[in-house]
Amino acid sequence: MSFALASLAMLALGAAFGAQAARAGFSPTTSICLTAMALLQAVVAWLAVCSPAPLFLALFALAIGASGLSFLQRGSVRDVLSVGGSLAGVQAAVPMGGMVAALLIPVLAGWPRQSGPLRHAGLYAILCFLPVLAAVGLACFARLGHSSLLAALHVFPAGALPSRHVPSRIIRVLMNSASLIVLAPAAIAVRRERAAAFALLVGVALVTASVAAALIGAIRHPAGLVAPLAATALLAVCRGANARAAMAAAAAGLVLAGAYVLAVPYAWAM
Amino acid sequence: MVSVDNFQVAKETALSGGKAQARAWPVRAPSPFPAPNAPVSLYLQNLFYPWRRIRGVPVVATADMSAANLARIRSVCGADVRVMPVERRRLLDRIARDHRDALLDEAVNGLWRHEPQFSARIVATRGQMLCLGASAAGFLAALALAPPPAIAALTLLSSTGYIANAAFRMGLVWMGASDRVWSAPPPALPDDALPLYTILVPLHREANIVPALIAALAALDYPPDRLQIVLALEADDRDTIAAVEGAILPPHFDCVFVPSGEPRTKPRACNYALQFARGEFVVIYDAEDRPEPDQLRKAAAAFRAAPETVACFQARLNFYNADKNLLTRLFADDYALWFDYLLPGLERIGIPMPLGGTSNHFRRAGLIAIHGWDPYNVTEDADIGIRLARMGYWVRTLDSTTFEEAPEKPRDWLGQRQRWLKGYMQTWLVHMRHPRRLLRHAGLLGFLGFQCFIGGTFAAALLNPLLWLLCLASLFMHGTVASFSLREFVGVTSLAGLLTGNSLLTYLMMLGPVRRGWLGLAPYGLAAIGYWLMISIAGYRAVAELRTDPWHWHKTPHGCASAA
Numbered sequence: 018m019s020f021a022l023a024s025l026a027m028l029a030l031g032a033a034f035g036a037q038a039a040r041a042g043f044s045p046t047t048s049i050c051l052t053a054m055a056l057l058q059a060v061v062a063w064l065a066v067c068s069p070a071p072l073f074l075a076l077f078a079l080a081i082g083a084s085g086l087s088f089l090q091r092g093s094v095r096d097v098l099s100v101g102g103s104l105a106g107v108q109a110a111v112p113m114g115g116m117v118a119a120l121l122i123p124v125l126a127g128w129p130r131q132s133g134p135l136r137h138a139g140l141y142a143i144l145c146f147l148p149v150l151a152a153v154g155l156a157c158f159a160r161l162g163h164s165s166l167l168a169a170l171h172v173f174p175a176g177a178l179p180s181r182h183v184p185s186r187i188i189r190v191l192m193n194s195a196s197l198i199v200l201a202p203a204a205i206a207v208r209r210e211r212a213a214a215f216a217l218l219v220g221v222a223l224v225t226a227s228v229a230a231a232l233i234g235a236i237r238h239p240a241g242l243v244a245p246l247a248a249t250a251l252l253a254v255c256r257g258a259n260a261r262a263a264m265a266a267a268a269a270g271l272v273l274a275g276a277y278v279l280a281v282p283y284a285w286a287m
Numbered sequence: 288m289v290s291v292d293n294f295q296v297a298k299e300t301a302l303s304g305g306k307a308q309a310r311a312w313p314v315r316a317p318s319p320f321p322a323p324n325a326p327v328s329l330y331l332q333n334l335f336y337p338w339r340r341i342r343g344v345p346v347v348a349t350a351d352m353s354a355a356n357l358a359r360i361r362s363v364c365g366a367d368v369r370v371m372p373v374e375r376r377r378l379l380d381r382i383a384r385d386h387r388d389a390l391l392d393e394a395v396n397g398l399w400r401h402e403p404q405f406s407a408r409i410v411a412t413r414g415q416m417l418c419l420g421a422s423a424a425g426f427l428a429a430l431a432l433a434p435p436p437a438i439a440a441l442t443l444l445s446s447t448g449y450i451a452n453a454a455f456r457m458g459l460v461w462m463g464a465s466d467r468v469w470s471a472p473p474p475a476l477p478d479d480a481l482p483l484y485t486i487l488v489p490l491h492r493e494a495n496i497v498p499a500l501i502a503a504l505a506a507l508d509y510p511p512d513r514l515q516i517v518l519a520l521e522a523d524d525r526d527t528i529a530a531v532e533g534a535i536l537p538p539h540f541d542c543v544f545v546p547s548g549e550p551r552t553k554p555r556a557c558n559y560a561l562q563f564a565r566g567e568f569v570v571i572y573d574a575e576d577r578p579e580p581d582q583l584r585k586a587a588a589a590f591r592a593a594p595e596t597v598a599c600f601q602a603r604l605n606f607y608n609a610d611k612n613l614l615t616r617l618f619a620d621d622y623a624l625w626f627d628y629l630l631p632g633l634e635r636i637g638i639p640m641p642l643g644g645t646s647n648h649f650r651r652a653g654l655i656a657i658h659g660w661d662p663y664n665v666t667e668d669a670d671i672g673i674r675l676a677r678m679g680y681w682v683r684t685l686d687s688t689t690f691e692e693a694p695e696k697p698r699d700w701l702g703q704r705q706r707w708l709k710g711y712m713q714t715w716l717v718h719m720r721h722p723r724r725l726l727r728h729a730g731l732l733g734f735l736g737f738q739c740f741i742g743g744t745f746a747a748a749l750l751n752p753l754l755w756l757l758c759l760a761s762l763f764m765h766g767t768v769a770s771f772s773l774r775e776f777v778g779v780t781s782l783a784g785l786l787t788g789n790s791l792l793t794y795l796m797m798l799g800p801v802r803r804g805w806l807g808l809a810p811y812g813l814a815a816i817g818y819w820l821m822i823s824i825a826g827y828r829a830v831a832e833l834r835t836d837p838w839h840w841h842k843t844p845h846g847c848a849s850a851a
Contacts, residue, residue, distance in 0.1 A: 143806070
């Protein structure tokens with residue numbers, strides 16, 4: 018069951034990454050290389066966590082990033098529905114999804130393009146509607162004893178840890194925060210389009226939510242974050258970097274992601 | 288009653304600064320010599336009228352002395368006729384008076400005579416009555432024999448239908464939000480390529496907005512020599528006639544006096560006035576409308592770029608008094624959703640589109656080919672959109688807005704909504720007289736879309752309170768259905784329908800103003816549940832009125848709002 022789900026998620030991720038790279042106008046070789054490097058990071062995360070949950074989280078991160086970018090650029094109803102739907106969906110995937118939504122909605126509503134208090138209130142209302150509805154639905158669902166839909170499907174088992182040793186809260190916070198290093202090359206490479214920074218913000222929001230979860234005592238394997246961060250980094254470089262910078266950032270991201278995943282067990286054992 | 292002749296003379300005197308210069312109609316009584324088989328439409332279209340014989344020579348009066356028209360007159364009336372120029376308004380007035388009965392008969396009975404199956408003169412056929420009666424009797428029998436399964440089935444059907452209606456609308460919004468809708472407007476036409484355009488404005492008890500109407504129509508950016516504006520006044524509506532009398536009408540305005548009679552509906556007046564229209568294209572505006580100045584130019588360009596099978600363009604509608612109160616804000620959300628997303632969604636999928644009540648731009652030939660509006664249908668606009676589709680024509684949306692006045696009082700709003708829902712029921716009943724024919728004309732998708740959009744609109748209004756009722760009543764239910772407790776089954780199913788359906792519909796209401804950028808209206812969509820309860824009240828009143836007074840036209844009062 019888990020493997021079948023993971024395979025499906027991998028296929029979907031491959032298609033989504035490929036579509037993003039192709040849309041950026043890169044050559045087929047560059048597109049394939051970028052897709053392969055991002056997919057490799059997702060696979061690494063999957064193997065490290067022994068659960069397909071990071072793959073789903075990567076899909077949601079990509080959906081939030083792509084629809085959010087589209088919303089900021091065009092602001093059409095389709096974008097509102099997509100971004101609201103993906104922010105609702107990420108809550109269904111992981112408990113920290115609610116925090117991701119809470120962090121990103123003010124960014125989307127407060128982007129400089131918008132103005133006026135009523136417009137602002139209207140934007141908040143239409144952006145918050147689906148995530149709030151999902152939160153209410155999931156709160157009811159949680160009363161049945163499940164932390165999330167994926168947990169209920171046994172896709173993201175609680176406590177999938179690299180060892181039986183549970184590190185201190187500060188180590189968990191530090192390790193979650195350190196995952197941001199995967200985004201660093203993309204952040205440096207993005208020069209072409211300001212809105213592409215939103216994709217990076219999605220990654221930052223995911224890490225922030227993970228850190229907050231660690232602070233309040235949640236115990237999760239931080240290596241799982243590599244998959245969604247790879248997705249947001251790919252999105253950012255596809256929208257905001259030229260081909261050469263994108264390739265360099267993806268390669269650097271892959272190396273850093275590998276190093277980070279290898280480092281987690283050592284930090285976890287501390 | 289105001290004399291028409293006095294009215295015309297007064298207008299011309301006003302226009303000419305006190306000196307009536309227009310050629311008056313000769314005072315001698317006419318003895319017309321209608322050309323053999325010449326219909327009155329020929330005279331109205333070509334602005335000529337056989338007047339009388341003078342010493343054996345036939346004299347034809349005309350308001351168009353162009354060479355082409357003179358040639359046409361001679362081909363119709365004979366080469367030896369004498370042509371006498373006459374002022375246009377007088378000519379039209381004379382033709383209207385001489386052919387009053389024929390014109391009125393065509394307006395009221397034209398569709399009924401030619402296509403009786405499309406006329407709402409008969410509300411429901413015997414077969415339809417039998418079907419409805421059998422369904423009701425079947426349900427009552429089931430309720431008497433086995434109450435729990437009957438109630439459970441009713442709940443399940445109602446809940447599923449309510450959710451399906453909301454999901455269908457969500458799908459339409461997704462399709463209507465496509466970038467391909469209104470993405471590339473056709474290039475504007477130069478002035479000399481613009482066609483003759485006719486604007487029909489039916490007026491009834493709207494004396495207070497005549498000055499604003501004339502100002503709005505005068506503000507249109509379209510060459511006056513290519514524009515014909517027809518004000519259709521009810522002949523017994525003294526106040527409005529007096530208001531028009533008191534205004535100075537530009538030369539391209541004509542007044543048509545619709546003889547009083549039943550059914551007293553807008554489509555009857557439109558049909559009557561349509562016979563006076565000469566433009567290649569015709570548009571309907573309501574008295575309080577304020578179309579964007581370039582709307583006619585956009586429509587003309589769109590028609591030129593579209594194939595001949597596109598018979599109509601529907602402009603977007605919204606309100607200039609949207610910010611007046613909660614009701615007008617919700618109505619503006621509703622209208623924005625309808626015209627900015629749902630109708631474009633129907634267009635994209637290829638489902639027959641019910642038109643809005645105003646700003647429908649038609650090819651006149653297409654409109655005449657389908658025998659105009661149905662005077663017995665109180666949403667003649669919705670009906671004509673479906674009829675056009677059934678006769679092989681297409682309706683498209685036009686990226687231009689006409690601003691209207693939203694009713695500010697719940698009572699006015701309720702009357703208007705009651706009429707709309709009654710009209711949708713009429714339209715559904717008319718087109719479902721022969722479901723197989725509808726299926727053949729509209730195709731499977733069109734057929735299903737018609738059921739969901741026309742049927743779904745009034746069905747949702749009727750189902751909403753039913754679901755609330757079932758949800759509350761479930762608390763007092765006992766018994767079992769299959770292995771479920773009836774109370775739980777009915778309670779959970781109705782609640783699921785209400786929550787899912789209402790959440791989706793609320794969200795759609797909030798999304799309505801996005802395309803227009805009126806995001807300040809979005810939060811008011813959260814109050815949509817109360818708005819739907821009002822729609823439901825209107826829906827049940829419409830059902831009652833459909834039985835007792837199917838053609839009654841609830842007149843919406845206008846002219847209460849100040850301009851935004």
